[in-house]
Amino acid sequence: MNSSHSPAIVGRWRNFHPDGTSELLISVHDPWGIIIITLAGIWLSWSTKYIKKIVCNGAIWLQLRQPASRTNDEGANQPGGHSTNRGEGDAVSHPEGPASEDTYLLGRGSGHSEIRDTKSLAHVLKDKSGVRDLMAEVFHGGNSLTAANRWRLAIYTTIIVLIASGVIIGGYFSARIKVDGPARLYSKSCGLWLFEGEKRSEAATRARMLDLQKEERAAHFAEDCYRQSVPPGSRCKLLYRPTLPVSPPIYTNDCPFASEICRFNQTVTFNTPLLDAKELGINSDLTPKFRRTTACTPLSMKFPYIQQTTTNGTTTYTYHYGQKHEADGTFNYTYRTVGEPWGKLAPIYDVFAYSSNADDSDQPVWIPHPDLTRPRYSTLTIMFISSLRILYEQRSDDPLFPADKEYPLPGDPKPWFRNSDPRARPLACIDSTEVCSSDGRECWNLNEPTSNTTTADNTPEFVLLYSSLYKTDVYYSLAKRQGRALMAQKKVSQYFSAELGDDPWVAEVQNLVWTALARTSINAWSVASGEDSIHEGKGGFTEVTKGYGDLCGKYKYNPQGYQSLRFIPIILVVAWLPFIWVLSWDAKRVDWIVRRPTLKIKELCSGIVSTLKTKIARLRQGHDIQVEHQQAAGSTPAPATHVSDQAGGLDEEDEDTLKWEPLVLWQLVCCIWFLVRHLGQILWLAICLLFYHLVCRFTNVSNDAGTRSEAVRGSQGG
Template sequence: MSITSIPKTGLWTDYSTSKYALVCSSLAGFWLASLAGVWLALNIKYIKDIIASFAINIYLLLNAPGSHQDDSQTETTNLISGQIPAPLADEKREMARLFKFAPGVRDLLSKIFWDHHISWYIRWRLSIFTLAVLAAAMAIVVGGIYSAKLTTDGPALLESEDCGIWLFNEEKHTEEQALRAGVVDLEKETRAASYAKNCYREASTFDAAECDFFYHRAIPFEAPIHSQNCPFSSDVCTNDTTITFSTLLLDSSYIGINSPAPPRFRKRTTCTPLSMDERFIRNVTQNGTTRFYYYYGTRPEHDPPADYTYETAGDPYDKLVPAYDVFAYTTTSTNRKSYWNPIPELGHPKDSTLTIIFISSLGILYKGRSVDPLFPADEEVMLPGHKQPLFRNSDPRARPFACIDEMHLCLADGINCWPLYGKSPDDVNPNNLLFPPEFWLMYGSFLKTNTFYTIIKRLGRAFLAQELVSDYQSQALANDHWEVEMDNFFATSLARSQYDAWSIASAEDQVHQDKDGYFRASNDSEVGNLCGIYKFRPTSGYVSVSFWPFLVVCLTTPFFFGLSRQAWGWTRIKQEWKEWLQALRSFDLGEAMGFALREEPASGQSTRPQSHQSPAAGSSTDTEAQIPALNPPAGPSTTNAGLFSTQPTEQSAEDFSSVINAPGTGVGSDHSRPPESRASSARQYGTITAPEIEASSSTAEEEIIWEPLVIDILIYWSARLIGWILQSIGWIFWAVFWVPAEGIPRAYNAVVARLRQLWNGDGRITT
């Protein structure tokens, strides 16, 4: 009986984990994971720009005007306040250029190890910056590797158009239909037993696709409880040994039901060997044959009715079949017609199932002695040619044991519960509660999961001891082997519920309707739609993509791209828009059209406002009047405008904004050269090296201007917001507890004050 299911593709929510997933074909999942890795790699450039911005900002903060006022005065200290020594300024300008324009880690490492023209001041700071960029790159690489884990083999919802519970009609059927129904039940019972054997064992090394099909590999249950208390009358049990298996109150996701409020279940099975004294087992010998009668109840439906439960004849060891002969009966405590009515001593809890099983070993020799109550091997047998003795069961009577199965089904609250082996929940519902479709799916999944339905079709093959028999000989069994068998029965019953849940959701038994004596027991108008609520793990052909992690990966690139953009352009566009609106308000159509259709500035011109430009370090009021801060003299400009050019370039949004030349006291500066000649001799970044900057006679002390990125502005306003909050808290403490306002943490105030000092109206951080 094959287990092939098609999942429902598309987005769905796994309510057990609250995860949102996208189910698609394996090929589509492969491409999505690959594209996610490539998309993630695009972030390296933007993260590098952000780290470079941080490095420049830290440099500006540490070397802003006034930050050296407390330094001890030496003979090399500049006499003008706020002026930075020219050699140090040259190093800082070179470091700023490297931060800004180094293409990648390889170029940065080349500068650190092989460029001997840069000083150690730059070298060790550049090393820190390189490590930060390298760490970010490695993080992206690791993220790309883990992006392959965005796709997994399930889970997914089962795609099915018709779901329901189909049962065999026990009252109206032909003999042929009953035979086919028995074969169907045998297949279901066998596959559940195989699954329990291979997938429920903790130490099992079996790792087939079969164990990965269900949403949960196994339904967990508690360790067995051993007791000397008989679950029946004390004189009907033997050896004072009882074993109990049970689950906790589990939600129905363990059998694959997907629901925001899953119903719950609890299962309990108690088994014990029964007494074999003369009150319960009697023998009669006729014509040399001894027959044994087992009086554990009557069989009123037998033809003719019998006052005993079971009978055997002769010694089973004499039968030349190395197997176990097994027979079982079951009943319930309800008024439904039962084939077997147990004796009063076998009374069991209301709304539970009682199963009695008889087992005999036929012609089996064991390689070791055992006193197991169900699989005894007490009589020694020496076979010709064998040096070691073998053992057999000397008692010709069948070994009886009984199991009590209790099953409770509950709503999501875990309070309103109903027994499975009793009246239908619809019949016992005093509060008129509504049962969701998930409840009925769970109900149908446990209908045939008691001990009786675990072994009734397989009989002797249901025991693990049968697998140890080969050529009339069996491996030695432990003295408590029967407990291993009970553990296997309980696991098989749980595995059967997992398979039956899938069977209902996939309409497996629909093919048997009518012609094989099956009828549909579930009505959609009564139990609701059972489709679309079962989840499993597709074995092949489909994958599940974690939606939210995938969305985060997709958003990282636009996120870092936005943070790494220069905010200066936005400020300029906003200013032009305001000017255009002002022109409209003044009804000057020509001026408005002039702003709207304004061409890009010609070479040598600048659109940046000049009112906010800070003077260069060391300059005076007279020089400010003679040399403009941003705009070069009128006239044609050179084509090599670059790092030291005062005009905006058309290279890219990533270009360093400008480094303004101003007269100073730097070593080798030429005061006789007019600003025009100094501006025209500026060269592009790619042709200027550190030695040229230090040796150039035209290099004066420049002002470093850095256009802030979006992330810089966000950090700035976040720092101001934190400062405002702390200041408000400080004033509250002052008003309530009379704590001085100076108690506000000074670190935050210092940061905000420094940022405000570096921040000016045109949207640039400057020094």
């Protein structure tokens, strides 16, 4: 499972989340993802000056729309006083002439005579080109501003700083255009290939080795990703969800079987919630759901479940937990051990496991004991664990890893401990896997031969889920590795074992459950990538998913060398700068730009019409050509010079005169405000039109019905 050998599909696609939401993503190669994010940040930062222009334009509008000061009103009422006239773009008139100190940006003007020579706050904003200049004017402006205006300038500068900071923050969030993965896996051959050839052949041996490799791969993945103490590495980040949620150990003092076959009635259970198949990386709108339950308990070691016979000083133990079918016959016991394990001088654990077959039509190797009852279609796994020549630091009464006998070593003041019981320790586990519809209303057991539901489970999404759950019981977590599957084995060095901790048998069960979940996730990747397609046509490998639709392109993972970007935010970032740029245009200039070609077209059309009229008049009256030409020239309107004059006037602005020119944003706001104000009228008009349409339709239907009835009566009368 290597991401370097698993290319991703580049392009736009929709990512479906387990919570039911989705988003458009675009997957690109790694360098281009970084380049796009960098350009997006630069692109967004360019809009700062246009935002500043809009804000300053709004400030001037607020400045000029303030009512005249009381001083000005009083001056207007005095004899010889000047009246105050205010309009768009006009300065306030004062007795001493046009003065700018009586109007302020965010408040009314002051009538004090001692500030008549100070600068207008709006002029300060007009003159200063940056936040640094504005702040310098606030703190080092001297007497050019009054205290009130200085505070207003400080407040307004703060607003501009916040807006600029918002753009910077927007640039930061533009980096979040990138998502942590995922991308769709590219593969030409998707499906599940199983070995169905001869069991005693080279191909069968190769198939068993492949199962061993997959089992070990899942175990390593579980060890790296599911343990909290181990930081997740690149192996964990490859899958869409490195770990599937599972409950902590649930302890109960009961027995899932007949009470006399359980030892001490100790049961531990691990459950998963109802998981969406999207958690496995299956990317589709409607995906099925599944949940798993694993319950394990140590079995009784009393008679008649374990029996012993001694022949010539050698003791043989037989474990009667069901019948066993082998090539040389059927036996009434499940497992058998001979002699004392301590004398084998091997510091290992001997593990052997059997699994019941959920399908009754198969011929199982092991038929469980009648006391080992289980839910229908669930899988029962029994394992036997023997500790050979292993010494433990501390005494333990664990049901699977006991250490009850002292074993002193020369030169060591503290005694070691070993297992004094030569019998293997039995452990039984029940696995149950349910598959549910996409809405979770209908559920059935995975091993059920035919589901009695109305949900079609032959879609590619169901096939991917079924293939992912193939061989994911706890039996397949240790069937091929046996003793190497135990965590306790990894703690053995020479003949000495490190401390196993509290309830080591529960830790072993949890590790087996983690391995089963890890194999479920890896199986989804294996099927989507067509990992086993290389074995097709080689010694009995057959594709069992053929004919169930196209399984390719429906799996997502987190590959290396690729990045996925949010498509909609990219479009918004790209469109933001042109949008804010257009909004910052001067409305009059835009109007002039739009009207200029219109006027030219109008002049051209007028000239053509005048020429045609002249020719028609010449043909009708037969006048002299020169006279007609003069009349046509006289009737042709002179070019509209006011356009160029107006164009030139747009750029003419007095340096000391404060003017407000509407922007495109102002026109847009006016249009929106017009629609809001007349929304009631528009809705009323729409309702009237709808009512009129319904009345007309009803009238036409009535007329058609009357015409048909008259025709019927006429035919009957005839």
